[in-house]
Amino acid sequence: MAEGRNIKVDYMARVEGEGALDISIEGNVVKDVKLKIFEPPRFFEAFLRGRSFMESPDITARICGICPVAYQMSAVHAMEDACGVQVTGPLRALRRLLYCGEWIESHVLHIYMLHAPDFLGKHSVVELAAEHPEIIQRGLRLKKTGNEIVALLGGREIHPINVRVGGFYKIPGKREFTELAERLKVARDDALATVEWVKGFHFPDFEQDYEFVCLSHPDEYPFNEGRIISNRGLDITAQEYHDHFAEEHVEHSTALHCRLKARGNYMVGPLARYSLNYDKLSPLAKQAAASAGLGTSCNNQFKSILVRAVEVVYAVDEAIRIIESTERPERPYVDVPARAGTGLASTEAPRGMLHHTYTLDSNGVIEFAQIIPPTSQNQATIENDLRHFIVPRVSLPDADLQWQCEQAVRNYDPCISCSTHFLKLTVDRR
Amino acid sequence: MSTLVIGIGNRDRADDALGLIVIDRLQAAALPGVRLATARGDVLTVLDLFEGTGRVLMVDAMRSGAAPGYILRLDASSGVVKAQLDSFASTHTVNLAEAIELARALGKLPPSLIIFGVEAADFTLGNGLSPAVAAALDDVIGQIREECACTKPH
Numbered sequence: 001m002a003e004g005r006n007i008k009v010d011y012m013a014r015v016e017g018e019g020a021l022d023i024s025i026e027g028n029v030v031k032d033v034k035l036k037i038f039e040p041p042r043f044f045e046a047f048l049r050g051r052s053f054m055e056s057p058d059i060t061a062r063i064c065g066i067c068p069v070a071y072q073m074s075a076v077h078a079m080e081d082a083c084g085v086q087v088t089g090p091l092r093a094l095r096r097l098l099y100c101g102e103w104i105e106s107h108v109l110h111i112y113m114l115h116a117p118d119f120l121g122k123h124s125v126v127e128l129a130a131e132h133p134e135i136i137q138r139g140l141r142l143k144k145t146g147n148e149i150v151a152l153l154g155g156r157e158i159h160p161i162n163v164r165v166g167g168f169y170k171i172p173g174k175r176e177f178t179e180l181a182e183r184l185k186v187a188r189d190d191a192l193a194t195v196e197w198v199k200g201f202h203f204p205d206f207e208q209d210y211e212f213v214c215l216s217h218p219d220e221y222p223f224n225e226g227r228i229i230s231n232r233g234l235d236i237t238a239q240e241y242h243d244h245f246a247e248e249h250v251e252h253s254t255a256l257h258c259r260l261k262a263r264g265n266y267m268v269g270p271l272a273r274y275s276l277n278y279d280k281l282s283p284l285a286k287q288a289a290a291s292a293g294l295g296t297s298c299n300n301q302f303k304s305i306l307v308r309a310v311e312v313v314y315a316v317d318e319a320i321r322i323i324e325s326t327e328r329p330e331r332p333y334v335d336v337p338a339r340a341g342t343g344l345a346s347t348e349a350p351r352g353m354l355h356h357t358y359t360l361d362s363n364g365v366i367e368f369a370q371i372i373p374p375t376s377q378n379q380a381t382i383e384n385d386l387r388h389f390i391v392p393r394v395s396l397p398d399a400d401l402q403w404q405c406e407q408a409v410r411n412y413d414p415c416i417s418c419s420t421h422f423l424k425l426t427v428d429r430r
Numbered sequence: 431m432s433t434l435v436i437g438i439g440n441r442d443r444a445d446d447a448l449g450l451i452v453i454d455r456l457q458a459a460a461l462p463g464v465r466l467a468t469a470r471g472d473v474l475t476v477l478d479l480f481e482g483t484g485r486v487l488m489v490d491a492m493r494s495g496a497a498p499g500y501i502l503r504l505d506a507s508s509g510v511v512k513a514q515l516d517s518f519a520s521t522h523t524v525n526l527a528e529a530i531e532l533a534r535a536l537g538k539l540p541p542s543l544i545i546f547g548v549e550a551a552d553f554t555l556g557n558g559l560s561p562a563v564a565a566a567l568d569d570v571i572g573q574i575r576e577e578c579a580c581t582k583p584h
Contacts, residue, residue: 062442065471109474113524126528129535137536140477147472158471 005398021409022252023386028394033386035379035409037253048369053079053338053360057163060356060371064415065158066109069102069150070349071371072163073224074356079165081239082343082360085336090329091167092224093322094153098163099223099347100319101149104187105157106350107270107308107315108146110413111194112139115305118407119201135197138190142312145187149319152176167333174328181323184316191316192288195309199292203302204404206389210299210381211263212272215348221280221314222273222348229276232263238346241355247372258377265380268352269412270307271298282321285314301385301411308413338364349374351413375414382412433578434465434483434540436476438490438526444557445498445550448491448567451559455571464578473529477538485542487574490526491550491563498551498562501570506530506543544577546570 004026024032044063051059056079060071073095080087087095112135113125122128129136147157152172154160162169213234215226228244229235236244247256260266274281274289275297281289289310298307340362346355352374359368389408393401435456437449453466467479480486492502524532526545533539548570551560559567 109524113474124528125524126531126535129532133536136532140474140536143474144478147475157475 021386021405023390023405025390025394028391030387030390030394033383033390034252035382035386037255037379045369045371048358048366051366053082053358053364053366054165056358056366057165058161061159061161061163063371063373066106066415067102067349067351067354068159069098069154069163070347070354071356072160073099073347074345074349074354074371075358076163076165077224077345077347078343078356078358079360080336080343081345082341082358083165083336083339083364084341085166085334087167087334090326091332091334093326094168094171094329096220096223097149097319097322097326098153098160100315100322101146101153103223103315103350104146104191104312104319105143105150106146106413107312108139108143108194110350111198111305111308111312112136112143114413115308115410116198116201118403118410119198119203119305138193142187142190142194145183145190145316148180148183152180164333166336167329167331169332171329171332177323177328181320184320184323188284188313188316188320191309191313192284194312195288195292195306198305198309201305203300203306205300206302206385206408207299208301208385208388210271211260211266212275213260213266213268213377214272214276214353215346216277217280219280221277221282221318224347225345228346228353230260230266231276234260238344238355241344241346242357245355245372247376253379255373255376255379257380258372259380265384266377267381268374268377270304270311270350270352271301272352273348274298274307274310281310281314282317284317285310288313301408304411304413338362342368351375351415352377373415375412378412378414382409382414385411432465432483433463433485433487434467434479435487435489435574435578436467436469436479438469438473438476438488440470442555444552444554445491445548445560445563446553447559448548448550448563448570449489451567452489452571452574455567456574459575461575461578473524473526474532476526476529477533477536480533480538480540480543483540485544486540487544487546487577488526489546489548489570489574491553492547493550493553494547496549498549498560499566500549501566501573502545502547502549503573504545504547506545507539507541546574 006024020036022034056075057072060075061068063071117128151157155162211230211232213230215222216229217226245258246261247258250257278296292306342359344357346353355372357370358366361367437453439446439449441447441450450468453468456466469476548566551562
């Protein structure tokens, strides 16, 4: 009779939010994998109903302390879509700059504080810092530069307050941008050194056949806008989102799982963006990718740490380019008169595509709001990854298997509180 | 020795607002030679605040299993305090204990670091301070002011 076992992680460390992982194994067969998200529902979509469309960037920024800019950007773009206004020129460029700041902050936090300890056999960044203080100092310095972009343009580092529908409330002075660009040039060396550091890690052999979904723009690596594309033929506008994607409730999660109606689960995030937009990276970012041994696409989620490091190089490089090539806009925003209608927008949060849909009445009061965060889109793919990952490793002792499974979840940098959402892991062997 | 008081918390999560309310009240008191700061989401920002400061006092809500309103005073300058500090509430990936131990590992810990924790009853969204924590507010502010007035570190 086959031996059965359960591996349970009741509380998973180094992820954002509250959740658990239950794995049930019978003999050598993985019977069930559940990424359980039990953080209580947060009802942000309900808070938004009855509020003015102008309040949406300030309310949605509160969904996440790590990626508030992503929520603000998807919100303002969706509102502008509903009102028929397009923000162009320097204001559009400055939105991209703000997004660069958030990618640097969020990716560097994940690379240095949350993900690197897995590859180096450490339980936490504190153990890592005790052995290699200079490396962690570099990470903190680099992250701080990201914070500085968000603080300058967003008004403060966490939950920025300077983003408005139509642009910004206030644009900082030219000198402040120039000083920031000088600090970004130091950060560029730190970003390149980060790639050199992580490329020496050992990556489990785990190439998977994913359907990658991300934005694609003809001229730039995607942040704020583009068509929604996949490596299996999807090519739609954000306005067509609901024709192709559907959210469904699963019993073990307070976050809805989002699926492609035609094909089921898919992946959003750095691997998807990199693999479908490699040609839009800056020459320096491409050079860093080549040095890290990455090709023009990457199907191994364990290497997402490398891709994040390359995206940090890109974000720093792009931030410098924007500052050096953008004239300070004459007005901090364009007027966005309210009108009745529905607006949809997807932007690229550090963890992947983030979609917002809103319906407004003629006074701009929000009648309907729907927010589909990247982690809820990735949940089914995370579970799928674990099913395939465990099979060749099923004979490992529970403690080792648990460690590696937790790492496989952290590959996604899941933001469970965004998707509603903490991690506990259980492996059940029978 | 210069003193910096850092209030940690989130105004929108009931008792987690405590650290920030303490700073509001100390601001109104305008204590000479005392600087005030807050950390609202990213606890790692305290590492920058530590730089060049002789003495730091921190105040935060905690969840240790004590009775709501209980005040804990912890000297973090002398040794690893992770076990005691893990009960401090954090809604994010790096908690206060990790931020302090990270500062220690990086040699960035101020010469004196005292942490005041107040046991919380409620961390739900949108609520104000619970009665037990509101009742402990004057007491913890009194203890912090006494500590600020004390020229020698404990």
